[in-house]
Structures are given as structure tokens and as C-alpha cells.
Amino acid sequence: TQLLEQSPQFLSIQEGENLTVYCNSSSVFSSLQWYRQEPGEGPVLLVTVVTGGEVKKLKRLTFQFGDARKDSSLHITAAQPGDTGLYLCAGNRNQGGKLIFGQGTELSVKP
Amino acid sequence: NAGVMQNPRHLVRRRGQEARLRCSPMKGHSHVYWYRQLPEEGLKFMVYLQKENIIDESGMPKERFSAEFPKEGPSILRIQQVVRGDSAAYFCASSPSGVMNTEAFFGQGTRLTVV
Numbered sequence: 579t580q581l582l583e584q585s586p587q588f589l590s591i592q593e594g595e596n597l598t599v600y601c602n603s604s605s606v607f608s609s610l611q612w613y614r615q616e617p618g619e620g621p622v623l624l625v626t627v628v629t630g631g632e633v634k635k636l637k638r639l640t641f642q643f644g645d646a647r648k649d650s651s652l653h654i655t656a657a658q659p660g661d662t663g664l665y666l667c668a669g670n671r672n673q674g675g676k677l678i679f680g681q682g683t684e685l686s687v688k689p
Numbered sequence: 690n691a692g693v694m695q696n697p698r699h700l701v702r703r704r705g706q707e708a709r710l711r712c713s714p715m716k717g718h719s720h721v722y723w724y725r726q727l728p729e730e731g732l733k734f735m736v737y738l739q740k741e742n743i744i745d746e747s748g749m750p751k752e753r754f755s756a757e758f759p760k761e762g763p764s765i766l767r768i769q770q771v772v773r774g775d776s777a778a779y780f781c782a783s784s785p786s787g788v789m790n791t792e793a794f795f796g797q798g799t800r801l802t803v804v
Contacts, residue, residue: 584731611792620693620780620795621732666731674787675720676745679731 581605582669584680591657592688599652599683601667608672610643610650615664615682657687693718693783693796694763701802708768708775710799714783720744721764722793723756726778738764739787771803 583602591597601610609628613621625634627643627650634641638661640653650667664684668677694713702708714721719740724732737745738758749756753771758764768775778800782793 613795618797618800620695620797623792623794626792668732673745674737675722675782675784675791675793676734676737677722677724677732677782677793678734679724681731 581678582667582680584667584683586683587681588684588686590686590688593658594656595687597654597657597685599665599667599685600649601651601669601680602649603669604648605669605671606647607669607678608647609670610647611668611670611677612641612650612652613666613668615666621666654685657685659687659689661685662687693781693794695779695781695796695799697799698797699800699802701804702771703804704772705770708771708801708803710766710768710779710781710801711763712766712781712783712796713763714781715785715794718783718785718794720784720787720791721758722782722784723764723766724780724782726780726798728777732780735766744787768801771801773803776801776803 611626612624615621625641630645630647632643638655642651664682666682667680721738723735726732734748736756753769755767778798780798782795784791784793
């Protein structure tokens with residue numbers, strides 16, 4: 579049973595399009611983090627959201643934490659080929675830095 | 690300001706051999722976490738260690754796997770008598786503390802191939 583369900587698993591779009599990745603759970607998390615991972619590398623932290631309803635922006639990326647702190651979304655505006663990669667959501671349940679990861683979304687942005 | 694350092698980056702072992710994976714946390718970080726990533730899967734938690742203590746090993750296989758984080762030196766993930774199913778990318782992360790919502794930063798991983 580996957581505690582964090584991430585969707586879609588694969589996404590292939592054209593440059594300039596918008597997209598949203600979802601991360602859902604039936605469990606409450608004290609915080610949720612989004613990472614981006616490129617082939618052969620480790621995950622790189624993009625953002626941490628802590629408060630229910632919180633919205634954070636990072637250039638063309640918008641992250642939202644659900645009001646009940648059970649779900650989160652990542653929205654990318656005007657995607658670029660440089661956005662290509664594996665996006666991972668990870669939840670923290672008050673256990674230090676221990677994280678529960680979703681399965682990941684493999685994004686491909688074609689020029 | 691070095692990040693989390695893992696070595697080796699790539700490790701090839703024959704079935705039955707031992708694999709030792711090393712992780713040096715970021716400077717000032719005393720909490721280390723090991724994760725395993727199988728092809729086309731997310732990362733799965735294995736073990737959480739603080740200096741000289743195992744805090745949570747709920748994700749560790751019961752046999753052949755062990756981890757330590759000594760007072761001096763890197764954290765070590767040890768896999769004895771490796772089997773083909775152990776082939777995966779193993780990632781280490783570190784955090785400065787164990788307080789709620791502390792952020793963890795990852796190394797580049799060790800890719801283990803068992804032949």
C-alpha cells in the first residue's frame with residue numbers, strides 16, 4: 579500500500595504548456611517536500627510546505643499544501659525542456675527528517 | 690560548503706560478496722537517513738541514525754543489512770552476501786537535527802549492481 583499516491587506517473591508535454599502534478603494521501607503530514615531528481619543524481623530539494631493551505635512560488639513553479647495537510651500539488655507554468663526530470667513528493671510525519679516518498683512523476687518537456 | 694558525500698558512486702559485486710556504502714553528512718549535520726531506489730520507483734526509507742545510535746530501522750530488511758554511524762567517520766550501510774535483488778541506487782540524506790519538519794539533503798547515491 580502506497581501511503582503517498584503521486585499522479586500522473588508519466589507526463590510528456592510540449593514546451594510552453596502548463597502542467598500539474600498531484601500528491602495525495604489519506605494520512606496527515608506535518609510537512610511535505612518536493613524534490614527533483616535527474617538521471618544518475620540524488621534528489622534536490624525544491625520546497626517544503628508546512629501550513630495547511632500554504633502556497634509557495636519558485637519562479638514558474640507553484641506548490642500548494644492542502645488545507646487538511648493530506649495532499650499537495652505542483653504546478654508548472656510554461657514548461658521548458660530544462661524542467662525535464664523526475665519530480666518526487668515526500669511527506670514528513672514528525673519523525674525527524676525521515677520521509678515517505680511518492681512514486682514520482684517522470685516529466686518530459688519537448689522543444 | 691560540501692554537501693552530502695557518498696562513495697563509491699558505482700559498486701559492482703558478485704553474488705555472495707559484501708557491499709559497504711559510505712556516507713559523509715553535510716557539515717554540522719548529525720542525523721543520517723538511508724533510502725533505496727529501485728528502477729522506476731520512488732525512494733523507500735531504510736534506516737535513520739544519529740551519531741552512535743539507530744533511531745529507526747523499520748525499513749531495513751531483517752537479514753544481511755546493517756547500518757552504523759560512529760562517533761568519528763562516515764555512516765556505513767553494509768550488505769552481506771549480496772543477491773541480484775539488492776541491485777539498486779542507495780541514497781543517503783542528512784539533516785542538522787531531528788526536530789519536526791527538519792529538511793533533509795541528499796547525496797548523489799551509490800549505484801549497486803550485483804552480477
